[in-house]
Amino acid sequence: xxxxxxxxxxxxxxxxxxxxxxxxxxxxxxxxxxxxxxxxxxxxxxxxxxxxxxxxxxxxxxxxxxxxxxxxxxxxxxxxxxxxxxxxxxxxxxxxxxxxxxxxxxxxxxxxxxxxxxxxxxxxxxxxxxxxxxxxxxxxxxxxxxxxxxxxxxxxxxxxxxxxxxxxxxxxxxxxxxxxxxxxxxxxxxxxxxxxxxxxxxxxxxxxxxxxxxxxxxxxxxxxxxxxxxxxxxxxxxxxxxxxxxxxxxxxxxxxxxxxxxxxxxxxxxxxxxxxxxxxxxxxxxxxxxxxxxxxxxxxxxxxxxxxxxxxxxxxxxxxxxxxxxxxxxxxxxxxxxxxxxxxxxxxxxxxxxxxxxxxxxxxxxxxxxxxxxxxxxxxxxxxxxxxxxxxxxxxxxxxxxxxxxxxxxxxxxxxxxxxxxxxxxxxxxxxxxxxxxxxxxxxxxxxxxxxxxxxxxxxxxxxxxxxxxxxxxxxxxxxxxxxxxxxxxxxxxxxxxxxxxxxxxxxxxxxxxxxxxxxxxxxxxxxxxxxxxxxxxxxxxxxxxxxxxxxxxxxxxxxxxxxxxxxxxxxxxxxxxxxxxxxxxxxxxxxxxxxxxxxxxxxxxxxxxxxxxxxxxxxxxxxxxxxxxxxxxxxxxxxxxx
Ligand code: C2E
Ligand code: CA
Ligand code: CA
Numbered sequence: 001x002x003x004x005x006x007x008x009x010x011x012x013x014x015x016x017x018x019x020x021x022x023x024x025x026x027x028x029x030x031x032x033x034x035x036x037x038x039x040x041x042x043x044x045x046x047x048x049x050x051x052x053x054x055x056x057x058x059x060x061x062x063x064x065x066x067x068x069x070x071x072x073x074x075x076x077x078x079x080x081x082x083x084x085x086x087x088x089x090x091x092x093x094x095x096x097x098x099x100x101x102x103x104x105x106x107x108x109x110x111x112x113x114x115x116x117x118x119x120x121x122x123x124x125x126x127x128x129x130x131x132x133x134x135x136x137x138x139x140x141x142x143x144x145x146x147x148x149x150x151x152x153x154x155x156x157x158x159x160x161x162x163x164x165x166x167x168x169x170x171x172x173x174x175x176x177x178x179x180x181x182x183x184x185x186x187x188x189x190x191x192x193x194x195x196x197x198x199x200x201x202x203x204x205x206x207x208x209x210x211x212x213x214x215x216x217x218x219x220x221x222x223x224x225x226x227x228x229x230x231x232x233x234x235x236x237x238x239x240x241x242x243x244x245x246x247x248x249x250x251x252x253x254x255x256x257x258x259x260x261x262x263x264x265x266x267x268x269x270x271x272x273x274x275x276x277x278x279x280x281x282x283x284x285x286x287x288x289x290x291x292x293x294x295x296x297x298x299x300x301x302x303x304x305x306x307x308x309x310x311x312x313x314x315x316x317x318x319x320x321x322x323x324x325x326x327x328x329x330x331x332x333x334x335x336x337x338x339x340x341x342x343x344x345x346x347x348x349x350x351x352x353x354x355x356x357x358x359x360x361x362x363x364x365x366x367x368x369x370x371x372x373x374x375x376x377x378x379x380x381x382x383x384x385x386x387x388x389x390x391x392x393x394x395x396x397x398x399x400x401x402x403x404x405x406x407x408x409x410x411x412x413x414x415x416x417x418x419x420x421x422x423x424x425x426x427x428x429x430x431x432x433x434x435x436x437x438x439x440x441x442x443x444x445x446x447x448x449x450x451x452x453x454x455x456x457x458x459x460x461x462x463x464x465x466x467x468x469x470x471x472x473x474x475x476x477x478x479x480x481x482x483x484x485x486x487x488x489x490x491x492x493x494x495x496x497x498x499x500x501x502x503x504x505x506x507x508x509x510x511x512x513x514x515x516x517x518x519x520x521x522x523x524x525x526x527x528x529x530x531x532x533x534x535x536x537x538x539x540x541x542x543x544x545x546x547x548x549x550x551x552x553x554x555x556x557x558x559x560x561x562x563x564x565x566x567x568x569x570x571x572x573x574x575x576x577x578x579x580x581x582x583x584x585x586x587x588x589x590x591x592x593x594x595x596x597x598x599x600x601x602x603x604x605x606x607x608x609x610x611x612x613x614x615x616x617x618x619x620x621x622x623x624x625x626x627x628x629x630x631x632x633x634x635x636x637x638x639x640x641x642x643x
Pocket of ligand 1: 407422423424435436437440449456479480481482512542543599600601602619620621622626
């Protein structure tokens, strides 16, 4: 029995997420119950009037029960005690008024229905109060009837069919059984409601999570681009209203790709997280920080009158980035480039502000990175020219405006032409000559260099075939190969096909790569270079000395020739330091058994110094400028005649 009681009356704890809903149920139920009570009041008025041929008794005594509750509703709705009062009131109507003129069964039925209605509360206590009310009522009224007490001229009686304790006890048993049955129903209702709330709660939680995810970057939990756009729009509206300024600060990590490529994405991710934390530390709390892509962050700062006021903050930011960061056992040196655009000075809409901050950031990168730059209209014009060039390149390519020029390389000892470097030239139909220093970086950025690279391979192998057919069979022609060609094209296959197609001697072809290519993609480059070497093609390290390659790197790579960068050659002019540096490079080449070519040789002094110190070949204006294929052939013919 105890078990059953425990089972039925151990009501589940209402979890916090469902409490609110239960509270709403309670208030709603209070309202329903009050309406029912008013209805009961009308019935009571009517029922008593039958016996006493006046509506007063029923009306006034019913009002005693109903009106306090109606008045209290406003203050107590939803409160636990309020529903107990209501339960008691419901029962009083049943037992006092209804029973008077109904039979035992009908009265009981009424009690049962009233209690069943109370289950609406999804709370067992009102039922307990209701049950207690009818039981106590029966006991008390049994005595009153026994002593024939009357109230309001009405004889008080429990039953119109007489009284007695046997009836009181029987009634109590009935009511308690009903209480159990209805209590069980309430329990089921509570469980059911909790279940519904639980799934609802889970759905809400998921929705919240989803909303958060869609607005935040997964890795750093910073607002993402979507979120930023929304927030920045609000900032703009606010700034517009209050005639205030704000700055869009575009930050991009320097050389992040290297870290990702060489150390792996795990380290890259960990680093980005640290960067997010670093940014939060470096700027004021009300600066908005967002991550909008790989290693790109945007901050929005307000509260300044003049853009110069931002400079200390930006410098501080750059400074904080210059520290060495220990990430998963790697000591990483970091720096960032920053571009800034200002509302309303630079632009009045979000799209342009972002674009301009981006442009300014590229300027900072161009200025050597680890730097910042404010946007300016001049910058914009420059970028527009660049965009024009990029757009124009495709057309120019189709219309054969690109061409290879050849700059002779001569033997340092006897001045004979031993080969040439093939250099791209763009002869624009309207604009004239466009220098490679302008279009090559743009072509690299857009990937167009892949088309140009293929063209260079085709064109240079055809030229080698032509040179050979004219009797110049041991020239070595080198072409420049950019990083992208190692990453995104099958350089080996392109070289092989063109060598075979033109049936040239592969040893007449060489590729020039920068130290950057070697350092960036150590493993990939190494295997690609080994294959290319197998073809018979030679490998030059271009701009040697400007990168950071160590001897150990150079030893590992299948390299034939070092091309000493022009900047070192420039320093040969009566500068002891410069001279000893060139000497060091030359002896380094010797110790690695590599050939050396000096680039950008412009004077006799430079030439003689290089020759006397063991440099193998010379390339530079001192001997010849880059020239078209026909001019180069003419020069070769002349060279042959004098030999
Ligand atoms: P680079 O590979 O270092 O090429 C040498 C540059 O130095 C050439 O500039 C050449 O004209 C110039 N130069 C040679 N001798 C002298 C000299 O005595 N004095 C001076 N002041 N300059 C001299 P250019 O042709 O303007 O090419 C610039 C850069 O564009 C090249 O630097 C190379 O990085 C890139 N480039 C040129 N052609 C190609 C190509 O076909 N493919 C790729 N990927 N890059 C190319
Ligand atoms: Ca070169
Ligand atoms: Ca070079």
